[in-house]
Amino acid sequence: MVLLSCVKKGAEDLGDLGGPFTLSGKVLVYDTLRGNYTYQQVHPLTIYLKYTSDNTGYLTSVNADAAGQYSFQGIDPAKAYTVYAAMDSSGMHYSASKDYPVSSIHDRQSDSLVLYPSQDNQNGIFYRTVDSTGAFLAGANVYLFTSKASRDNRDTLSNVWHAQSDAFGRVLKMNLAPGTYYSYATAAGKNQLLSGTGTFTLxxxxxxxxxLQLGNANVKTNSLQVYLVDMDQSPVANCNVYLYNNKALWNNPDDSTGAGSIVPALHTDAQGKCRQPDLPAGTYYVRAFARFGTLSVRGSDSFGVGGDTVTVRKVLVKITTP
Incomplete structure (x- = not known):
């Protein structure tokens, strides 16, 4: 691994940067882990230039303009250069470097400098959830465990992290403690429950x-599917759903944080649905809450979950204004 310095060299180290050529480019970011598979312009961002063989510091730097364009002057085609950049965004570190060997540069040459998620100074797990045909599974629930026994017992209340896959079947968790993790995922297939497991070390x-491929679970499971609708029986998407097995904790209609919920907040999809698998048989209480601008959405229900069944509940929510 070559470390790219952000320390500028002293004047005595710079040479004259008086070469006849200009080297230009456009900086872009391409997020292969959570983006929409499009190249995005990046600005403002500092772009660095150094001699390829010298890792003690950079020669000079420029700031990309509003269109992501940058330019270095004084380039000597008889020397080898490296152009590089890095940035942090939404908890992710991105980096890029491009080498120009001796005699490879043409005057006013312009290239793309593309930043990707960096493999240095951060860790994470990126899963693509698919079914047995390889098709993406959106809305799959993915759980991570540090205990194999908890994963094998489908003890989803003991997970260290949980998320739903996006429209491309992707889930991403960054910056976990180094170690071995065990994954378990479930999704609703056509008239069947899908599940899959995995193991990885960071x-x-x-x-x-x-x-992470999910196939027919081949076993029945106690699970809950909640379907939120408004007064017109239209589905309510992007709503938090909290699940309780303690009536006293549930019976607080003013709470919007889900304090006491036995699972992290579930989120309804575009059809107003969310699912929680692997529940012990018993009585449960649901509360739904969301805020859209000045509008509040609230609903609640209680019901029993039996053995080896999928319980489906339609919960009516009311929309109110302050």
């Missing part, structure tokens, strides 16, 4: 990528 640096 070092202090490096993002692991893997495919």
């Amino acid at each position: 070092e202090a640096a490096g993002i692991k990528s893997d495919v």
Whole structure:
């Protein structure tokens, strides 16, 4: 691994940067882990220039303009250069470097400098959830465990992290403690429950990528599907759903934080649905809450979950204004 310095060299180290050529480019970011598979312009961002063989510091730097364009002057085609940049955004570190060997540069040459999620100074797990045909599974629930026994017992209340896959079947968790993790995922297939498991080990640096394939669970399971509708029986999307097994904790209609919920907040999809698998048989209480601008959405219900069944509940929510 070559460390790219952000320390500028002293005047005595710079040379004259008086070469006849200009080297230009456009900086872009391409997020292979959570973006929409499009190249995005980046600005403002500092772009660095150094001699390829010298890792003690950079020669000069420029700031990309509003269109992501940058330019270095005084380039000597008889020397080898490296152009590089890095940035942090939404908890992710991105980096890029481009080498120009001796005699490879043409005057006013322009290239793309593309930043990707960096494998250095961060770690994470990236899963693509698919069914048995390889098709993406949106809305799959993915759980991570540090205990294999908890994963094998489908003890979803003991997970260390839980998320739903996006429209491309992707889930991403960054910056976990180094160690071995065990994954379990479930999704609703056509007239069947799908599930899959995986195992991975993370070092202090490096993002692991893997495919998590879900197949027919082949066993019945106690699970709950909640369907939120408004007074017109239209589905309510993007709503938090909290699940309780303690009536006293549930019976607080003014709470919007989900304090006491036995699982992290579930989120309804575009059809107003969310699912929680692997529930012990018993009585449960649901409360739904969301705020859209000045509008509040609230609803609640209670019901029993039996053995080896999928319980489906339609919960009516009311929309109010302050």
